[in-house]
Amino acid sequence: MEFELRILGSSSATPSANRHPTAQLLTIGNQHHLIDCGEGTQMQLMRYKIKHQRICNIYISHLHGDHYFGLPGLLSTMHLQGRHTPLHLFGPPGLSEILSLQFKYSGTNLTFDLVFHELDTTVYQQIFEDKDITVHTIPMEHRIPCCGFLFREKPRPRPLIKEKLPAFLTHAQLVALKRGEDITDADGSLLVLNAEVTLEPKKSRSYAFCSDSRFKPDLLPHLRHVDLLYHEATFADELRERASYTYHSTAAQAAELAAAAQVRHLLLGHFSVRYKDLTPLLHEALDVFPQSSLAVEGNIFQVEEKEIVQLQMQKAE
Template sequence: MSIRVKILGSSSATPAHRRNHTSQLVNVEGKYYLVDCGEGTQLQLKRYKLRAQRINNIFISHLHGDHYLGLMGLLSTMHLMGRNKPLNLYGPRGLAEIITLQLRYSETIFNYDLKFIEVDASRSQVIHEDELICVHSIPLNHRIPCSGFLFEEKTKNRRIRREMLPDDMSVRNIIRLKKGEDIYAEDGTLLYKNKDMTLPPRQSFRYAYCSDTKYDESIIPIIEGVDMLYHEATFLEEHLDRATSTYHSTAKEAATIAQKANVGKLLLGHFSARYKELEPLEAEAREFFAESYLAIEGEEFILDS
């Protein structure tokens, strides 16, 4: 299993029609990454039985309230539930000040270390890396500094052909085989060739999250060929003027970006409260990009080989 994206919230500006503010949980082989944290996010985590304490990295795209106003509550709950592991918080300039100011006036000291990593919304850069993934920022075109996030799985280990393993193969040598190494005796004699003992690694996937942005083709080189793209689709094309003036996108524009970037699948979200029914947005997108889907509460999108 590779990347699973659980939609916690899909509404823009205000909660409406049982839709919550923007938030997603990205699960990479059991490791949790939270992307945006609108109001009510911690309740959605509980609703879908997702353990907040497994989250060690939170990515905030920008400082409009519908993308971060649930953050302080979530951090406080983690503290009250006894968290002692460090937590990394990635976001734009000002986020650290917002959080530390609330902690100061509530006279609260968390049980755990909170590390702030400021994201420069003007350029694409690697902002996080661990044993599973590398996360790049994506500069977006919004009214205030705003970044998307590209989750890129690292190359996986090679797969062992178990029928070829001798009974006395050590764990150490199995690890070497998975890393692509040949196995040699102490005197330098070749014992096992890697290509005879292993199969190629499973596919690595890429998922791009593009929150609030007006139509902007400058992101295409960064997201080109990703397996799955989330791109905001706040409005229908009939409300293009409104989309443009508020620095948002229409479903048609999101689909056009997906088509030009040659992505595998498009997820639509950040829906305006003016639309009670969302099927027209999905239909509009599918006219231009067939693999378009509504990223609504509770839906889970899986990239697996």
């Protein structure tokens, strides 16, 4: 099953000539999850040939404009193009009111159901579940209510060794074996030992999106052994005091957290427009955590069982 992250925007506060405000698209299986929706997100979706009508859920971390100003426009385009599939929107208190006023005074009655889920940004809790994944909020420490999001695949089924399966097994028993259960008869006597007819399942994958926040070591229990961690890195470490004052983090701090959490790979983003060249931020992180990359527009990060593969999105002509 596909598990890949596409970077649509990575700038903080204001866009620059070559960087857009925060927006990411996480694809798990055949589901598109949009994480934050900074100004121009729908243009980025078009630029990289991503069909926005496939988006099933949108997650907004907080109500600073660089994380949601693109949302009214994207929803309006979905409406104008005749979307009918319900769309689930997860965001902090106030977002529903903002959108309601926007649509009220523009006389817009959406052609689809917009299902709003108001988040408590102060707690770690599950907010979404389907047959493949769960999504939890991660409390951030920012100037206004803000949370990140943790996406985890559910435990994957154990592969069956077909040549070792007894012929008498029913469909229900085969499903039980995939769940890791032994097969017993009505009296409880063992009929089939799971370990003898199944293989170890593939590792479940995970992605953590840590939005705007001061350096927050108490996130470690939520981030430990995550496959792919995105963490804001607004400033270089020489501005660590300014980062704390403005409720942001440095590239070195993001790397420190990644190293302590023993994640597989770290992505840096939310870069201040003062940095025209991002190389110093990357080197700063690499000195602490060698498995670090920049989350810049157009990059794709595929989470595989044994590696993180970095690719480049193709732009529309």
